[in-house]
Amino acid sequence: MSSSPNTRETFRLHMGWLHSWLGLLAGLVLTCIFATGTLSVFDTEITHWMQPEIPLTAPPTLTAPALTHAATLLQNDEAKGTFPFLLLPSRRDPVLRVLNYNGHAFIGPALAADGHIFPARQTAGGQFFFNFHFTLYSGVFVGSTLVCLLGLLLLVVAGAGIAIHIKALWPNLVVVRPFAAKPRAWLDAHLLTGVLFFPFLIMITYTGTVILARAIFPTHPFVQHHIATSLPQKSRPRVAPSAKPSPIPPLLPLVEQAKTLLHTSDCRFILFSSTEIQIFENDEDTLFANKSTAIFSRADGHFLRVEEKNSASAQARGLMQGLHFARFSSFLLRWLYFASGLACTTMMAAGLVLFFIKRRKHSSRHIAFRLGEGLTMSTITGLTAATLSYFLANRLLPSTLPARTGPETATFFMVWAFFSVHALLYSLLHRPINGWRIQCLAVVILSLSLPCIDLFTITHDWLNNYGLYCSVYALAFLCATIAFIAHQKLKEKI
Template sequence: MRETLRTRLGWLHAWAGFLVGLIATCIFMTGTLSVFDEEMTRWMQPENQVPANAPLTDTALDAAAALIHEQQVRGSSVFLTLPSPRSPTLDVLHYDGQKFVGTLFDPRSGVPITVRTTMGGTFFFTFHYTLLAGTTGTRLVDILGIILLVTIVSGVVIHLRALVPDIVMLRLSAARLRGWLDAHLLVGVLFLPFTLMIIYTGTVVNANLILPATPLTHLFAPENPETPATGPAVTNAAPPPLPALAPLLATARRSLHGREIGFILFSPDRLSLYASDASGPFLTRDHADFSLPDGHLLGTTTAPGPIAHTIQAMHGLHYARFAPLGLRWLYFLSGLCATGIIASGLVLFIMKRRRASGHRIGFRIGEGLTITTVTGLPISILVFLWSNRLLPATMTGRDRLETGLLFGAWILCAGHAALHSTSTSMNTAWRPQLVMIALLGGGLPVLDIVTCPHAVRSLWAIHAGMDGMGVLAAIMALYVRRQLRG
């Protein structure tokens, strides 16, 4: 009876893990990059060389307020994001249907900063939780998260009996299949708490989309914790000039118990100052409201109670906006290993079935999709980064072209995988794409230094981190290529 249960769970773990894992690998890979989404955006806009912790002046606030009023007179809904250590500019933004765009101000002088248009790190954040399919994509990600939790639990059960011996007798140099399985188990066990936490919290934060009856939907708004929704559209009457923002910021900080302000939303009769996502581990939408045009404090809005705090903690843990640099790197490395767990599971699924089913069309499609996911997506991401440096900075529509090149490269990788997955040698399908990752990733620092030497010098930490990720991808690709020899 016990063996029958383990056999059935093994079947569930293998097939559910493979079918869900193809998309889950993409979700985890882009989610891991989203840990440093702000830094990626800064790397992709090298013209922005404002240092972290640059002081915010009244002059800059006045310049931003003047632009906001001008936009309101034109009938546009805009909002203001305040500087933070990760994104030190003062930004007046609006939503163009795909992303938030607008004017960046130097917080010290109030001078607008001209930067190249790009999706930046926002692309990976949006892909991670919507698959670029809006609410439908978010629902799909949530459903996949639930299935992935079932897959993980079934994997723990079927390996529980021999788990300790398999880890103690780690056989990376043994037969290729045995080595990959042991590595899959070891990394899976070490990062099991993080993987369960990140999947569970990621499912909970958008649970209202698959469980419409949940009473928790009002506790967190807007949906995107990184980029707030715009306020109500202005009326036809010309809005009055905004009051001085500096005193309102000071009042709002006191009203919100010393928390910094993250962004400001505007409506015809009031403005709302929201607590920063980085204020603490509880990611809230607490805010202070002020009347217009006199700037009188109307009150503060919070979501009290243990249920609200629990949901806020879930959001805080998943998005990690509060995390200092060291913890953010831990999130990144844990996400990278969680991605490796799923990707290695896909490889194991293919390796176990290649001898018996390699001639079947279904297997060839499955292997082609695996290659497209495991190596094709990293290639596409690196093409995205390379295109940011190689396309002219002033080109119209360059952000759309960057994204188009990413998907174009991904399609080419899929075609290459489909063509070569019919071969009897596994390497003919994997090896060229792994080499391409090594070339693009290893060449990223050179490209960065050649094209943006001034930005590399002034913001060396961000550029070293981004270029280092490219080198890390190259090293991992070369290692995997060696492991897949034969």
């Protein structure tokens, strides 16, 4: 028995209300989550750009001198009560790193094949965006819980959006009007990106929500799971300070033995406890991010056991992590992930703008409307300006500045706070269009400044890494172009 037209229309109205208001409340934060998640696709490459002193031309070679020196550095860190580990060379990051978690990112020296330390500037690099993406820079438990709940809300909002537009889906897809009246053009942008990238949106949201849902349960053995999936965590166990850390046996024979035991051609990182050495397989060659482990005695290096993750639940978890983190992906597939994430971010930003365009005529005098539009401005242009400022700070701050990750990240938040105050002020004064235009112009200036300042402060072999730097410059020019077009279009009253 089919439902009546009135019932269907009532259902669509309820779904429309749910999509609009829940989308607004969640979309302000989800836009930031998706934007930083999109940048996290190239987190390793961003770190390379932010540490130009490290050459990337050498193949990923693991040698005994490098491991010996790394073990010494690691024991020195353990003596200070920290929990360091070794990140082994890979195709994307061909250096050996001794890393410690500073509360928000993994930092530490990078070593060459002969064991010497590269004089690289300290930076949070691309891990800053990764941390913000899954914790909103507010701690693992609180931040991850909030992001997980927002992921659930996004699935509801996406379902409501499909319910609203399913009847006219095909006409809206084939008739795109970028130069139509403002509400129609923004709606087309929202629908086009939302529908074409709907499978990616659902996949990335569902897998991320499942991963975080497991993470926020306090009974879950989260410490090593987080390390194994490159998820930082504040509550990791700390080694008791000791003047004489336990000695570490030669590591290269253990790595070679681990490759044989794990049936892999490469290992990714090594964890250390007071009694064990755990060597994890590399998951960059498989879709399943399971990371089986070979465990050795720290006392004398003898083999203890292999921990394989072959159960059905482990395979399902590994598949979720593999799809979400995309470490298995090729260079082309990472760009497809990046483009898809950018499209989903655009969909959310267009939806936020559309919400206020449609209601400006009748609600522009309401204080809640003014606050909402100011927050939307700070989310879109403010976050963009803060991200560009973070990159600029990396080049402008002295490379030898101690603990320079603090000033770098502080620049990001200070610029974002400034743009947010500016946005709210102009919106509350009933001058939002002027606020949008000023901030778009500021984004243009910051975008064009990035390649110029990078070239003037160059301290690296540009020719050997031209692909990396050309990609950054191209994205900066793309950002400047979009902001300039928006600035010019905003001359027309909306």
